Amino acid sequence: MTWTELLSNLSTNPYFGAGFGLFGVGASAAILRKGLQGASILFRRHLMITLEVPCRDKSYQWLLKWITVKGAKKTQHLSVETSFLQNDNGQVKTSYHFIPSIGKHVFRYKNNWIQVERTREQQTLDIQMGVPWESVTLTAFGNNKQIYFDILEEARQLALEATEGKTLMYTAMGSEWRPFGHPRRRRPTTSVVLDLGISEKIIADCNDFISNSLWYTNRGIPYRRGYLLYGPPGCGKSSFITALAGELEYGICLLNLSERGLTDDRLNHLLNVAPEQTIILLEDIDAAFVSRESTLQQKSAYDGLNRITFSGLLNCLDGVASTEARIVFMTTNYIDRLDPALIRPGRIDLKEYIGYCSQYQLEEMFKNFFGENETLKSVEFAQKLIASSRAVSPAQVQGFFMKHKSSSPQHVVNCCQSIWEN
Numbered sequence: 299m300t301w302t303e304l305l306s307n308l309s310t311n312p313y314f315g316a317g318f319g320l321f322g323v324g325a326s327a328a329i330l331r332k333g334l335q336g337a338s339i340l341f342r343r344h345l346m347i348t349l350e351v352p353c354r355d356k357s358y359q360w361l362l363k364w365i366t367v368k369g370a371k372k373t374q375h376l377s378v379e380t381s382f383l384q385n386d387n388g389q390v391k392t393s394y395h396f397i398p399s400i401g402k403h404v405f406r407y408k409n410n411w412i413q414v415e416r417t418r419e420q421q422t423l424d425i426q427m428g429v430p431w432e433s434v435t436l437t438a439f440g441n442n443k444q445i446y447f448d449i450l451e452e453a454r455q456l457a458l459e460a461t462e463g464k465t466l467m468y469t470a471m472g473s474e475w476r477p478f479g480h481p482r483r484r485r486p487t488t489s490v491v492l493d494l495g496i497s498e499k500i501i502a503d504c505n506d507f508i509s510n511s512l513w514y515t516n517r518g519i520p521y522r523r524g525y526l527l528y529g530p531p532g533c534g535k536s537s538f539i540t541a542l543a544g545e546l547e548y549g550i551c552l553l554n555l556s557e558r559g560l561t562d563d564r565l566n567h568l569l570n571v572a573p574e575q576t577i578i579l580l581e582d583i584d585a586a587f588v589s590r591e592s593t594l595q596q597k598s599a600y601d602g603l604n605r606i607t608f609s610g611l612l613n614c615l616d617g618v619a620s621t622e623a624r625i626v627f628m629t630t631n632y633i634d635r636l637d638p639a640l641i642r643p644g645r646i647d648l649k650e651y652i653g654y655c656s657q658y659q660l661e662e663m664f665k666n667f668f669g670e671n672e673t674l675k676s677v678e679f680a681q682k683l684i685a686s687s688r689a690v691s692p693a694q695v696q697g698f699f700m701k702h703k704s705s706s707p708q709h710v711v712n713c714c715q716s717i718w719e720n
């Protein structure tokens with residue numbers, strides 16, 4: 299009899315089979331410990347201890363990966379998960395992760411044989427995600443619950459290592475936040491050149507906010523801070539927020555307010571369950587309500603059912619409460635289109651204009667691209683562009699440098715007026 303068969307027989311045997319099942323296991327070991335303590339009397343009478351982790355739980359994916367790393371050699375049944383990884387040169391490579399397939403597997407951990415059963419309910423769909431309901435159940439001999447704390451902690455550490463030095467992006471799926479795309483390599487804030495002092499001012503404000511939770515608690519002020527970056531397209535609003543998240547070691551929860559199906563209730567829920575250490579980013583905040591009016595002309599089956607209201611948004615922003623620092627960033631190209639109620643202090647605490655290039659920015663971008671010792675040419679380049687009195691965005695400058703990346707710095711200075719061509 300194989301170990302799989304033995305364990306399988308034991309767990310279905312009416313005498314031995316009433317294993318300990320734990321549902322809704324959270325990422326936090328404290329919650330887990332509580333749950334296990336509550337049920338500890340149950341498993342002492344039995345020979346088996348089981349742990350069930352449903353697919354909705356945060357630790358589900360971590361656990362599958364960990365089982366594969368630790369125990370895949372013991373199993374012949376694998377399924378593949380394809381992902382894309384960005385290396386240090388910015389190249390994206392395809393990578394394949396094998397995870398235990400649906401069915402039973404066995405692996406050895408700290409001198410214990412553990413059965414893994416991954417099940418998928420064909421009849422039950424996860425309504426939020428639209429995917430079949432899955433769970434993983436670990437079964438071990440004995441009553442040593444510590445083994446599961448150790449496994450979950452190792453799985454969490456493994457997941458953390460994989461995202462070290464990277465910025466995680468989340469997107470809203472149903473009423474949950476799910477990691478989206480591959481974790482991005484952190485972009486240094488110095489690579490996004492804003493006008494003199496702006497970057498430092500925002501970073502200092504965020505750090506001050508994050509490190510002063512007691513100040514807020516003592517005064518009964520909700521522990522949240524709102525930022526608005528406004529200005530023309532291509533001047534670095536989104537890039538700066540991404541770099542800032544990296545600097546703070548935060549992830550980003552990206553929310554599109556114009557999205558169909560986003561109701562006031564859902565928005566409220568999402569803002570309150572955003573993962574810890576994340577910035578909530580509401581981009582092009584003005585478009586949410588403009589597009590709503592224009593789409594009202596084109597009646598569809600969704601009309602009236604699935605849109606947030608302006609007052610709903612205000613209530614949601616006011617209601618964002620957290621013991622963790624909650625940072626909300628909004629961006630817009632048209633600050634004059636925003637209702638003053640949306641950007642009043644308390645909702646937006648710091649507004650910053652991120653505009654076209656100043657002389658300082660042009661010089662810094664030139665040096666960032668062609669080398670720190672090109673100071674004289676960087677000044678000449680900046681002066682020529684400023685003298686022409688035409689606005690130029692950092693995105694235009696970046697595109698121009700890319701076009702001339704093999705040219706000499708002097709050539710780039712000489713032909714800089716062609717930056718407005720195309």
Ligand SMILES: Nc1ncnc2c1ncn2[C@@H]1O[C@H](COP(=O)(O)OP(=O)(O)OP(=O)(O)O)[C@@H](O)[C@H]1O
Nearest residue numbers: 489490491492530531532533534535536537692693
């Ligand atoms: N200040 C900057 N310094 C360096 N690169 C920049 C800067 N601003 C923009 N870029 C580059 O230009 C591109 C577009 O920038 P980004 O999307 O951040 O602009 P944005 O202000 O958010 O635009 P939009 O308002 O259209 O969303 C990016 O590739 C970014 O690297």
